[in-house]
């Protein structure tokens with residue numbers, strides 16, 4: 029039990045103004061169009077989504093809030109009533125890419141992170 | 157506490173129990189039921205389904221536990237022999253005596269067996285109980301062993317006789333119908349409609365003999381033929397007698413209750429016999445000098461009897477009892493309602509006949525042309541429900557009544573909306589459900605769809621004839637409340653899968669964005685519509701899942717089955733389940749090399765679990781080097797064609813099931829469909845490959861294959877239905893190409909063939925018309941489309957491992973070669989498994 033709380037806490041939403049490190053992750057070409065891939069930063073796994081249709085990038089924890097497995101980057105993205113979302117590949121729970129909230133249930137929200145593209149490279153913002 | 161004893165646990169006796177339990181005043185009564193049959197009441201109306209399913213449980217009205225739960229004492233296999241009215245007791249075949257306060261006789265009827273010389277011979281059957289059917293099946297199976305083209309006759313060309321005729325046909329015997337009257341269904345049809353019906357039945361292989369009085373049944377111990385006149389013989393090996401019913405009124409006779417001249421216990425409109433403590437209901441009751449041989453009036457009788465006994469003195473049977481009927485199962489629509497034959501003194505008849513289409517429709521209208529009095533429909537009874545309602549409710553008819561039956565060029569109907577029916581219109585006569593009740597459960601929120609309506613009201617659970625109308629009312633009623641019954645695939649499209657299929661095919665779109673931008677609702681897609689479009693692209697252009705992998709469902713995206721810790725399982729194809737020892741060893745070695753948990757799947761293949769994203773292509777390189785290819789276990793596509801060993805080894809085998817299974821599996825491999833597809837091929841009727849539990853199944857028989865379609869296991873198991881008999885390999889492939897392609901074109905997303913077939917208007921018969929008779933003229937297109945897909949097949953794993961761009965997706969991280977550090981495996985029975993979920 030204790031351990032689990034510790035794991036969840038590992039991922040906490042970072043607002044743009046809290047960013048101290050812009051981590052250069054990979055080239056934009058390494059991400060599928062309208063899809064996601066996983067980035068490693070220290071001991072964190074971050075799901076990064078290239079929402080080409082909106083011309084936007086999103087980053088969230090890769091950990092499924094439901095089952096604590098590292099799978100969200102492999103989920104399908106799209107929108108739910110206009111809100112950009114990702115569907116977990118395990119049980120199709122869907123989460124807002126904007127604020128990480130669960131859109132079809134009341135699971136814990138996911139942590140989200142700011143993304144910036146600099147010179148064709150994807151940068152993710154962390155607080156430390 | 158008073159005791160009610162019900163004698164007879166048939167359909168009506170059961171309905172008495174059900175109505176009793178539902179009645180608020182039933183607490184002060186104890187209910188005891190005696191049934192002579194070995195099992196609780198079953199649905200006799202659908203008895204013929206037993207031929208197909210051989211599943212007696214499926215026919216049960218309610219399981220034994222139901223009686224227990226409702227404190228009803230059910231005694232089966234015990235016959236009531238005697239009634240003593242003075243002491244108010246009954247005695248049974250087990251020499252037990254019970255006393256009653258009220259006695260309800262629901263003993264039904266038995267088939268009438270005319271006193272023909274020789275009827276006692278072996279091979280002569282009646283058609284009433286499950287045991288009768290079991291007897292017939294066993295006898296027919298024995299017959300066919302010694303005599304492949306054995307014949308069977310049905311004595312009686314009425315409603316039941318024709319149903320029996322179909323059963324004979326399905327048992328694979330040459331069917332003959334022998335009728336005493338000069339026409340078929342003499343009680344329901346006039347001569348012209350009877351003629352049309354006869355032509356149609358003959359066209360499907362029934363031999364019909366009219367105006368034949370059977371003098372004698374020939375044979376030495378077992379039946380060998382029937383003799384009508386001196387030189388008028390018909391050689392048959394089996395006979396089913398369906399010459400009418402006789403009420404089982406023998407109990408009334410033991411205690412001096414009045415019975416009719418031609419049988420039946422006389423009751424008043426309260427269902428009471430001459431003894432106020434004894435009631436009679438169902439087919440044993442003689443009401444208004446009539447035996448009503450249908451369930452609907454029987455159910456009403458049960459309702460009246462319950463109410464009478466529980467103190468509602470004013471409840472009674474209506475004076476007009478509806479005898480309208482629709483024949484089921486024979487593969488041709490026949491229905492009659494109201495007054496089918498009407499003397500000219502009462503009104504006019506309007507008749508429409510088209511023998512080329514085996515079509516006959518007649519309606520009878522009043523002299524002032526304002527009222528519909530009855531009618532007959534043969535060949536197309538799709539308007540039966542509506543006509544029946546118009547008749548029952550005395551609704552106004554068009555100024556030109558012929559419009560009610562004339563085929564309209566524009567498909568419009570002469571009837572108004574179902575919502576025009578009055579609230580008290582009885583839509584389901586079996587369960588006495590009115591239109592008002594159906595709308596009621598929808599309006600008060602109890603029911604949100606058709607399934608809810610059926611479970612709340614029981615409408616449609618009897619003969620099933622009212623189902624289309626129940627559906628229409630439900631949909632119209634939901635619509636009137638603003639609840640839309642759209643079957644569009646998700647919020648991003650206003651189209652269903654079939655519409656999108658056509659759109660993509662006609663416009664030739666090749667990417668998801670093209671479809672979404674041109675036909676979507678302005679959104680960005682979701683986990684529902686993306687895989688649907690992906691699957692359509694595959695069905696139409698033979699695209700593999702590699703092409704646009706971000707719109708593929710979780711499994712298709714990585715060409716493997718995601719398991720609960722985010723690792724994958726790998727299943728190479730093993731066509732027909734045939735594998736060389738060398739390949740088996742290779743599988744073992746690869747599993748060992750990557751430390752994969754290994755298991756044989758339900759589809760008899762080898763499944764290797766615990767592969768990480770990064771390992772997937774490495775494993776596949778090894779597999780491909782050993783001659784394996786993708787098994788598509790992850791796709792909504794053909795899984796396996798399971799085979800038995802067939803005539804190559806099995807001593808019973810009639811054909812090479814393995815060879816054919818391999819051919820079929822290789823033909824349809826990789827083809828994407830609305831849902832997964834499984835096949836099976838058995839070498840003989842012992843059915844070791846369980847082919848009838850598959851989407852398509854083949855069983856080798858004398859002279860070819862029997863093809864079954866639309867079966868599945870899973871959450872709602874269903875046996876596949878017989879589609880074609882004794883066809884050769886080439887015809888199997890032809891029919892399967894067309895069948896599968898039609899399914900791929902028209903099913904809903906994630907709808908298995910079973911559900912698709914079940915909901916297809918016109919059912920299996922319609923399918924046969926389209927696939928076998930090519931009624932829509934599309935057979936050639938379907939075949940060509942399938943052939944294109946077959947020709948374009950490519951193993952998507954071979955494609956992926958040979959293309960560095962495609963390989964990029966098989967990495968856990970984009971910026972590191974490391975593996976997922978979250979994975980934890982624990983040991984289990986000499987292998988491993990993922991750590992359990994917390």
Ligand SMILES: Cc1cc2nc3c(=O)[nH]c(=O)nc-3n(C[C@H](O)[C@H](O)[C@H](O)COP(=O)(O)OP(=O)(O)OC[C@H]3O[C@@H](n4cnc5c(N)ncnc54)[C@H](O)[C@@H]3O)c2cc1C
Nearest residue numbers: 164166167168191192200235236263264438439449450451
């Ligand atoms: C093949 C077939 C198809 C049919 N199709 C239709 C249709 O499409 N539509 C329609 O409306 N109707 C149809 N019917 C008719 C319908 O099945 C009957 O109207 C209905 O079953 C009558 O119910 P019942 O309870 O009166 O009689 P039953 O169902 O015959 O039940 C009577 C029961 O009482 C038992 N019994 C009798 N005597 C005793 C005793 N002394 N002690 C203990 N038990 C006793 C019998 O064994 C039997 O189980 C069909 C009938 C058959 C056989």
Ligand code: SF4
Nearest residue numbers: 800806839840843844
């Ligand atoms: S189905 Fe028939 S042929 Fe096939 S294994 Fe069984 S007995 Fe043998």
Ligand code: SF4
Nearest residue numbers: 717719720758870871
């Ligand atoms: S039956 Fe249920 S638990 Fe078993 S494999 Fe299928 S989905 Fe999983």
Ligand code: FES
Nearest residue numbers: 584586618619620
């Ligand atoms: S009319 Fe028979 S089930 Fe409804």
